Amino acid sequence: MSGALRSLDARAEASRRAAGWRALALAAAAAALYLGPALLGGRVLSACVVLAIFAVMAYGLDLVLSDLGEVSLAHTVFFAAGAYAASMLATRAGWGGWATLLGALAAAALIAAFLGLITLRLREFVFSLVTYAAAVVAAAIAHNWEFLGGSDGIVGVPPLDLSVGPLRFAAGNDAELWPVAFALLLATLWLVARFRRSRLGTLAVMSHLNPRLATMSGVDVGRVRLAVLVLSAPVTGAAGWLYAYQRAYVGPDLFETYFLVLMLTAVVIIGRRLLFGPLLGTALILGQERFLSFGGDVDAIVLGGALIVVLAFFPGGLVGLWRAVMARAS
Amino acid sequence: MNLLQQIVNGVILGHAYALIAIGWTVLLGVARLVNFGHGQMYMLGAFVTWWAFARLGLPYPAAILVAIGGGIAVGLAVQAVMMRLTLEQNLVSIMIITLGFGHVLRGAAALVFGAQPQVLETPPSLIDLEIAGAWVTAQDLLIVAVAIVVFALLRLVVEGGRVGRTARMVAEDPKLAELAGIDVRRVYLGVFAFEGAAVALAAALVAPRTPILTAIGFEEVIVTFVVVVLGGIGSVTGSYLAGLGLGLFNALFGGFVSPAYTTAASFAVLTAVLVLRPGGLATRGGGR
Amino acid sequence: MSAAAPVLEAESLRVAYGGNQALDLPRLALGAGELVGVVGANGAGKSTLVNALLGWSRGRPRVSGRVRLDGEDISALPTHERVRRGLLLVPEGGAVFARLTVTENLAASADRATGRAYTEDEVFALFPRLRERLHHTGGQLSGGERQMLAIARALRLGPRALVLDEPSIGLAPRLVVSVLETVRRLVDERGLSVLLVEQNVRAAIEVVDRLVLIERGRVLAEGPVAAMRDDPRIIQAYLGEGAA
Numbered sequence: 001m002s003g004a005l006r007s008l009d010a011r012a013e014a015s016r017r018a019a020g021w022r023a024l025a026l027a028a029a030a031a032a033l034y035l036g037p038a039l040l041g042g043r044v045l046s047a048c049v050v051l052a053i054f055a056v057m058a059y060g061l062d063l064v065l066s067d068l069g070e071v072s073l074a075h076t077v078f079f080a081a082g083a084y085a086a087s088m089l090a091t092r093a094g095w096g097g098w099a100t101l102l103g104a105l106a107a108a109a110l111i112a113a114f115l116g117l118i119t120l121r122l123r124e125f126v127f128s129l130v131t132y133a134a135a136v137v138a139a140a141i142a143h144n145w146e147f148l149g150g151s152d153g154i155v156g157v158p159p160l161d162l163s164v165g166p167l168r169f170a171a172g173n174d175a176e177l178w179p180v181a182f183a184l185l186l187a188t189l190w191l192v193a194r195f196r197r198s199r200l201g202t203l204a205v206m207s208h209l210n211p212r213l214a215t216m217s218g219v220d221v222g223r224v225r226l227a228v229l230v231l232s233a234p235v236t237g238a239a240g241w242l243y244a245y246q247r248a249y250v251g252p253d254l255f256e257t258y259f260l261v262l263m264l265t266a267v268v269i270i271g272r273r274l275l276f277g278p279l280l281g282t283a284l285i286l287g288q289e290r291f292l293s294f295g296g297d298v299d300a301i302v303l304g305g306a307l308i309v310v311l312a313f314f315p316g317g318l319v320g321l322w323r324a325v326m327a328r329a330s
Numbered sequence: 331m332n333l334l335q336q337i338v339n340g341v342i343l344g345h346a347y348a349l350i351a352i353g354w355t356v357l358l359g360v361a362r363l364v365n366f367g368h369g370q371m372y373m374l375g376a377f378v379t380w381w382a383f384a385r386l387g388l389p390y391p392a393a394i395l396v397a398i399g400g401g402i403a404v405g406l407a408v409q410a411v412m413m414r415l416t417l418e419q420n421l422v423s424i425m426i427i428t429l430g431f432g433h434v435l436r437g438a439a440a441l442v443f444g445a446q447p448q449v450l451e452t453p454p455s456l457i458d459l460e461i462a463g464a465w466v467t468a469q470d471l472l473i474v475a476v477a478i479v480v481f482a483l484l485r486l487v488v489e490g491g492r493v494g495r496t497a498r499m500v501a502e503d504p505k506l507a508e509l510a511g512i513d514v515r516r517v518y519l520g521v522f523a524f525e526g527a528a529v530a531l532a533a534a535l536v537a538p539r540t541p542i543l544t545a546i547g548f549e550e551v552i553v554t555f556v557v558v559v560l561g562g563i564g565s566v567t568g569s570y571l572a573g574l575g576l577g578l579f580n581a582l583f584g585g586f587v588s589p590a591y592t593t594a595a596s597f598a599v600l601t602a603v604l605v606l607r608p609g610g611l612a613t614r615g616g617g618r
Numbered sequence: 619m620s621a622a623a624p625v626l627e628a629e630s631l632r633v634a635y636g637g638n639q640a641l642d643l644p645r646l647a648l649g650a651g652e653l654v655g656v657v658g659a660n661g662a663g664k665s666t667l668v669n670a671l672l673g674w675s676r677g678r679p680r681v682s683g684r685v686r687l688d689g690e691d692i693s694a695l696p697t698h699e700r701v702r703r704g705l706l707l708v709p710e711g712g713a714v715f716a717r718l719t720v721t722e723n724l725a726a727s728a729d730r731a732t733g734r735a736y737t738e739d740e741v742f743a744l745f746p747r748l749r750e751r752l753h754h755t756g757g758q759l760s761g762g763e764r765q766m767l768a769i770a771r772a773l774r775l776g777p778r779a780l781v782l783d784e785p786s787i788g789l790a791p792r793l794v795v796s797v798l799e800t801v802r803r804l805v806d807e808r809g810l811s812v813l814l815v816e817q818n819v820r821a822a823i824e825v826v827d828r829l830v831l832i833e834r835g836r837v838l839a840e841g842p843v844a845a846m847r848d849d850p851r852i853i854q855a856y857l858g859e860g861a862a
Contacts, residue, residue, distance in 0.1 A: 129364065132366060136551065137552065137594045257432070264426050300440075303433065304430040305430070307426065509697065
């Protein structure tokens with residue numbers, strides 16, 4: 001009896017120690033990932049800032065696509081909403097970085113809530129249809145509405161000022177933005193991991209895999225979908241917020257399907273519901289575009305083609321393909 | 331802007347919309363498939379028509395046939411790639427794949443046809459006619475006539491006869507249709523080929539009204555959504571009426587309120603329909 | 619067992635869902651003009667067998683083995699090709715097209731009818747009830763009428779071998795007897811070969827020539843119905859059914 005207790009104790013101790021090591025290893029990996037681009041600088045650093053931003057953008061869609069199993073085509077709108085809110089509040093109201101961040105999150109969440117409410121009772125493709133329509137219409141509005149800068153967009157976004165009290169911090173170039181982008185990425189990863197362990201995350205997967213069973217277990221599937229959508233939008237919106245500062249310009253080109261196809265590809269190419277999937281997926285895509293580009297039109301064909309090939313032939317993504325190959329080899 | 335002119339415009343626009351949407355209607359009604367590459371297939375149809383007409387120097391009717399041929403080829407290719415997913419009814423992957431195809435088509439079109447806007451100056455678009463004080467072109471009348479013929483034929487096919495019956499059986503229960511001796515794969519390929527042909531025909535007829543760019547196609551998708559949802563998903567007659575209604579609405583809205591926001595207004599209509607009668611969407615006729 | 623070459627024959631038919639062996643059948647044969655009953659409890663593998671014969675499934679099973687129709691190996695053919703060769707399945711619940719009228723349901727079969735197809739008059743002679751329901755849709759029919767229409771649809775296509783999956787399900791006892799007696803008549807008068815898959819052993823035993831009892835995907839017993847009637851395992855199957 002006491003022997004069994006002692007071994008239990010030892011096991012708990014071992015798992016505590018393992019968790020400690022894991023945390024340490026993660027911290028070391030994070031530090032290396034942060035310092036690498038910072039030391040290399042130049043093109044690599046710029047690419048990494050954009051990579052972090054686009055990965056965060058993709059994580060917003062990841063929650064809806066991988067966990068909820070719905071296709072939202074409105075995440076470009078949330079992205080653009082974050083960027084427009086940030087740039088407008090910064091240029092016209094002179095708000096600082098923290099305030100514009102709140103504005104960006106709120107703008108994305110509000111639009112998501114609106115879309116979620118009108119599609120609350122709709123099933124299957126009608127949700128996707130409405131989100132796609134919303135993206136097209138939002139682009140048309142951004143092109144035409146003077147308040148949003150029309151087709152010229154909003155220029156002259158000031159450097160990102162994240163000062164807190166006496167601590168001064170302003171980021172005006174990629175080197176200075178890198179810590180912010182990296183922190184945003186870490187925060188997003190933490191949020192996604194937490195979401196997957198949360199009650200809402202469990203309900204989302206339940207509603208996805210067996211909506212009937214979920215309904216019979218007393219889960220309001222429509223409400224879960226609304227909640228996940230409204231949670232996911234600010235994630236993508238936050239990416240838009242930082243993108244506004246990184247580009248110093250915001251325009252209707254943010255509604256391009258490029259961003260949508262990029263997000264979708266990033267989410268599915270590595271494998272769904274993998275914490276680092278969208279990050280690695282975004283890295284693959286941006287790596288190709290920045291360092292192995294064949295010109296914009298061919299890149300579009302490559303990106304769209306990758307999306308088609310993965311979904312049609314390797315539904316488990318590259319990880320699924322790797323596992324299948326290994327299973328055959330053994 | 332006089333009211334009569336706007337109503338005439340609306341009727342023409344309505345037939346154009348109905349024609350643009352008909353491929354999707356059948357796709358949805360028979361195969362329960364959606365195609366987010368619809369707009370880019372429209373764009374491609376417009377460019378192929380332009381290329382065959384202006385570059386190859388083919389007569390306009392021949393150029394239309396070339397565009398239809400291209401549309402069929404693209405439709406078959408898309409469906410062939412998605413066949414397994416279609417049989418599994420994996421709608422999530424299908425939606426994303428069609429979106430991917432749209433992206434590829436746009437990239438390919440930009441590569442082949444360039445970034446320049448083009449104008450498709452077909453012979454009938456140069457003929458102006460006056461009808462009771464309203465001006466139209468022969469191209470406009472052609473759109474109306476072709477739309478009516480296409481819808482009448484489709485209705486005839488769906489209502490009676492072997493093809494319509496087969497389509498409705500697959501629409502209702504593809505697995506049971508197999509037990510009735512139906513090659514479901516061929517039906518799916520046929521339906522997507524029809525989608526490709528129909529949207530190419532629509533593009534060849536409607537695109538001469540405006541300059542064409544590889545970036546077009548998005549408005550056409552919104553129009554298609556509204557027509558399909560408003561007309562009752564999969565309903566041929568409903569689509570025709572919905573197209574006509576939306577055409578009149580857009581013409582009047584564009585003429586008297588704001589031409590820049592017609593797409594947004596269409597979306598408002600779509601939203602209103604969805605919120606007011608979400609139950610109406612559940613009705614899915616087998617193509618009637 | 620008929621001495622002549624069987625019309626429908628399955629050999630080493632195995633079906634697995636994932637790693638789960640759902641069916642393992644060394645041999646099953648259906649002779650010309652024979653009515654064979656496959657019985658077993660719910661989940662014994664009856665529907666799995668039926669679906670494997672047709673190459674038809676709503677899931678994604680792994681199927682191996684041979685299926686022959688009139689000596690021709692049809693194992694590699696897709697479902698619709700097997701159907702066109704005359705291997706017809708009336709699935710559980712008398713599946714008909716609910717949105718099509720009775721006329722259209724029958725016309726759909728006539729669209730692909732083979733030389734063996736029954737004429738409309740022959741079908742209506744068997745199921746006079748359907749003639750009164752011509753303009754109703756499949757969804758408006760009663761359970762018994764749906765079952766009749768489902769069989770009628772198969773006859774209009776032209777069966778070489780007909781597989782009936784649980785025709786008794788959801789029907790009143792009187793209707794079960796009537797449907798099964800009609801099937802028996804088709805066998806006796808028209809020489810139709812029928813594989814009757816039934817959970818209702820009591821009803822099946824009254825009409826079939828031969829019985830195959832399966833359990834957990836394997837054949838537990840088989841033989842002429844006269845010999846099987848008093849088989850304790852069959853009686854067990856009865857009792858199990860009574861308990862359920």
